[in-house]
Each structure stands twice: as structure tokens, then as C-alpha cells.
Amino acid sequence: MKKEGMCILGKVAKAGVGLSLAMAALPAAQATEAKISDNLVKIGVLTDMSGPYSDFSGAGAVTAAQMAVEDFQKANPDFKTPIELVSADHQNKIDVGMARANSWFDVDKVDVITELVTSNIALAVSKIAADKNRVALVSGAASLPLTNEQCNKNTVHWVYDTYSLSNGTAKYVLDSGKKNWYFITVNYTFGGAMMDAAGKVIEKNNGKIVGSSKHPLNSTDFSSYLLNAQQSNADVIALANGGQDTITAVKQAAEFGITQSKQSILPMVMFINDIHALGLDAAQGLMLTEGFYWDRDDKTRDWSERYYAKTNKMPSMGQAGVYSSVINYLDAIKQTGTDEADKVMAYLKSKEIDDGLFKGKIREDGKFAHDMLLLEVKKPGESKRPWDYYHIKGVISAEDANLPLSESKCHLVTKR
Missing domain, CATH: 3.40.50.2300 (Response regulator)
Structure with missing residues (x-):
């Protein structure tokens, strides 16, 4: 299995080193933030880093998640809880994806896994997230059963489906x-x-x-x-x-x-x-x-040009979806004062989403319905x-x- 990556302020750190995208919380942190488990928000990007889907997902999805963290922290300087971003290559293998998800949830205390291109892996990880009461935010996979026959209360299908x-x-x-x-x-x-x-x-x-x-x-x-x-x-x-x-x-x-x-x-x-x-x-x-199309309007162009400056390519709809899902997830934690999955999911489903890239509402089946x-x-x-x-x-x-x-x-x- 390939080692996971850990992103700190736009730089890649060695796997196993406990670093974060923000400085450690001060003792005087807000009382509501004390409800955040381990005093840390930990986000995992699980995707295809080297296979047939790596171009429209892969490292670009990690960059999109990193941008979401940075933009959230810039817009919310009062949010002092550290945010850590980890990433891994599931190699389009179900056993690899499931092992990584279990390890992240059980050992590394990851709160949410995002991206999840490749439908069979997305379906498997979605179930693991539900069983362990964590969150799965699917951006790259397309399978309709994610919000149909195999739906669960802990999963959002963010961008598109069959x-x-x-x-x-x-x-x-x-x-x-x-x-x-x-x-x-x-x-x-x-x-x-x-x-x-x-x-x-x-x-x-x-x-x-x-x-x-x-x-x-x-x-x-x-x-x-x-x-x-x-x-x-x-x-x-x-x-x-x-x-x-x-x-x-x-x-x-x-x-x-x-x-x-x-x-x-x-x-x-x-x-x-x-x-x-x-x-x-x-x-x-x-x-x-x-x-999503980068050249649709001024907001999509502005964000996409910032993304281009980091990657030398325009974002796919999946990569844009990773940004959208992560920044809305972080907003839900701030608004609820907790990373507890049930409360975060209830908040996400209660609001109208309009982040400049996507506009719509998450339905009761977990589908983010947008144009x-x-x-x-x-x-x-x-x-x-x-x-x-x-x-x-x-x-x-x-x-x-x-x-x-x-x-x-x-x-x-x-x-x-």
C-alpha cells in the first residue's frame, strides 16, 4: 500500500508526522470548540493518485481540499481548532481503499473522508463511515446507489451521478x-x-x-x-x-x-x-x-484561476466538488461547534448551499441537488x-x- 500524504500550509509532510494546517488551539479557545473531538479537525482525501482517474481527481483533489482549508481559515480567524489534511492513493483497489478508511477512522481519528473516485470504493467507504459514525463526502464517483439503494445518513453525494x-x-x-x-x-x-x-x-x-x-x-x-x-x-x-x-x-x-x-x-x-x-x-x-465549468461566471473563473496558479491546469468538476464539500463541512463544524457526525450532517442538510461553485440543497437521501x-x-x-x-x-x-x-x-x- 502506498504511504499517505499529509499537507501542511500547502507543503507535503512525511507520513506519520502529526502536523496540522493551523497552530495548536490556545487554552482560551471558545467553549464550543471544546466539543470537537481530540481538539482537531482531520480530513482525509482518498482518491486515485496514479491510475486512470488521477488526472481529473488525484493530486488536484488534494490541492482543492487544501485551498478549502486555507480559504476557511482566512475567512474565520476566530476558529482556532487545528485542521489537518491527509491524503492517500486507493489504487482503484477495494481492499486498499477499505483498509485505508478503517485505519484513518480507527487509528488516525480522521473525521471525514472526501473525493472517493471509483464507485465500488466509494460505496465500501461510505458504509464504513456510516458504521463508525463518521462522514463521507463523495465527489468523484458516479454510482446512483450511493444515495439510492445503499444510502446512509453519513454520506453526501456532492457533484454528479449516473x-x-x-x-x-x-x-x-x-x-x-x-x-x-x-x-x-x-x-x-x-x-x-x-x-x-x-x-x-x-x-x-x-x-x-x-x-x-x-x-x-x-x-x-x-x-x-x-x-x-x-x-x-x-x-x-x-x-x-x-x-x-x-x-x-x-x-x-x-x-x-x-x-x-x-x-x-x-x-x-x-x-x-x-x-x-x-x-x-x-x-x-x-x-x-x-x-461545473470553470468559465461559467465570474465566481467560477476567480476560483479556477487561483486553482490554475497552483496546478497549471483548470479544475475538473470533481476537484471543484472537493473544494465545495470541504469548505461546507468546515462551516458546519464552526456553526454547530462540534465535529459529531449526526449534528454536522443535520446542519448540512438544513441549509441552502451557495459557495460560488455550486448552488443547491442536500436532500434527505444525501444527494446534493444542484443544476x-x-x-x-x-x-x-x-x-x-x-x-x-x-x-x-x-x-x-x-x-x-x-x-x-x-x-x-x-x-x-x-x-x-
Whole structure:
């Protein structure tokens, strides 16, 4: 297992050294802060640091969490309790992720784990957090069961899920008249959940799935899957994968001439980092749905430019979600005077969230319901500056972007 990292005021410290992002609390600290366990707020960023999801998550997610801590401390100088940030690579392995989560909660007294890209790891860690009465704030994973069949009172799904992506991109393409779909799907929890969610949208809109192929995570050769998709004569070849898998599949589809054919390549989940890696020549015209775009308005631009100064790239929606989740979590601790999970979660669910990056409300099932953006990748000649990649084709309201509570299978939802 790779060693975890510990971030102190923007610098990385050696694992096992007990440092924090703030000076130790003084004896005269506020009485309410005495309710914070161990007189320390400890945040863990558990993510893919080296695999197929590391570009839109990874070290950039740690930077986003660090920025949230720094911004919170700057805005709240009266909050004297130390805040410590630790990070680790789960290597996209369930056993590694679960071991790290258990160790953080039991030994290192971590209060909250955030990011959690890779759905099977997010689902496992979410359960551990609930069992140990700690908090999980999921930013990078997409699986709908996190707030549906496998929901719990200690988890918030912050940025996007398979339902929001399907009701954005898939519905738009179906409305354009493309009804026959072929899926190339990554063979783990996320891929199945994405295909299932999209399938419901396809069926509802008089379309059909005419075939599918499954591939292992982090594949390098999609030729056989693409050949099967071509031969199906489907209108749409949907990619129910993510990260490097999506990038590789799109590149190879271009080599096969599919992107110049009548068949449409449709990534069901894609990040701005993927577009950057592909380049506009290869990515132009792709449709996708995201929960955040750096160039949407003045507030997103201001924060993203600060992030760029630290990382030399613009943030993904997952990285923006880490910042949002951490700064709202810290605000909840300040407002309640405790890091006790039940009280923090009750506060988070009671308020309207508007932090400049996301605006919405956390529902009883743990889903942070906010608007999503329907995006089209620009042609090279339409891009005016670096990272100027998207036309915003529409805004999908929070109501339309999230599974209706009336259809929820979450045991926390009050049946009306």
C-alpha cells in the first residue's frame, strides 16, 4: 500500500508526522470548540493518485481540499481548532481503499473522508463511515446507489451521478432522433450503473439498446469493442467508462473513422481534463454533461484561476466538488461547534448551499441537488484561449437532474 500524504500550509509532510494546517488551539479557545473531538479537525482525501482517474481527481483533489482549508481559515480567524489534511492513493483497489478508511477512522481519528473516485470504493467507504459514525463526502464517483439503494445518513453525494449524466447528455441525443444505442462499458459497479441509468432514459424516449461490450478498467485496446459497435449499425456508440479509458476509446474511434461517420460517439461521463488530453481536433462536437465549468461566471473563473496558479491546469468538476464539500463541512463544524457526525450532517442538510461553485440543497437521501450543464465541445477555431473548450448548450435544473424522491429506494426518504 502506498504511504499517505499529509499537507501542511500547502507543503507535503512525511507520513506519520502529526502536523496540522493551523497552530495548536490556545487554552482560551471558545467553549464550543471544546466539543470537537481530540481538539482537531482531520480530513482525509482518498482518491486515485496514479491510475486512470488521477488526472481529473488525484493530486488536484488534494490541492482543492487544501485551498478549502486555507480559504476557511482566512475567512474565520476566530476558529482556532487545528485542521489537518491527509491524503492517500486507493489504487482503484477495494481492499486498499477499505483498509485505508478503517485505519484513518480507527487509528488516525480522521473525521471525514472526501473525493472517493471509483464507485465500488466509494460505496465500501461510505458504509464504513456510516458504521463508525463518521462522514463521507463523495465527489468523484458516479454510482446512483450511493444515495439510492445503499444510502446512509453519513454520506453526501456532492457533484454528479449516473442519473444526472443520463438525463443530460443521453436525453439531448435521443431528442435529436438517434434512437439505437450500443454501449462500451467498463466492467465494474460504475459502468453497470451508468448503462442501467441511461437505459431507462433510452427506453422512456422510445429508443433501444441494440448491443453492448464490457472491458476491464484501464484498457489500452478498444479495437474489438469498437468493431462490434460499428457492425451493430447503432446510431450512438455510448462510452460508459471514464478517465483514461474514455480518452483511449475516443482516440481509437477517430482512428477507425467512426467520429467522421453517421454513428455518434457519446461519452456518458467526461471531464474537462479529458478534453484537454484529447485536444479539440479529436474532441470537437462531443456532447457531455458536467456539474461545473470553470468559465461559467465570474465566481467560477476567480476560483479556477487561483486553482490554475497552483496546478497549471483548470479544475475538473470533481476537484471543484472537493473544494465545495470541504469548505461546507468546515462551516458546519464552526456553526454547530462540534465535529459529531449526526449534528454536522443535520446542519448540512438544513441549509441552502451557495459557495460560488455550486448552488443547491442536500436532500434527505444525501444527494446534493444542484443544476447540471449540458455542454458541447468547441471546434478549434472557436476556442479563444487555453481551456476555453465548451459551449454551454443548456442548464439542467436540479429538479430534472436528480432522481425524483418519489422514485427513490433510499430508506431515509420520507414516503409521501
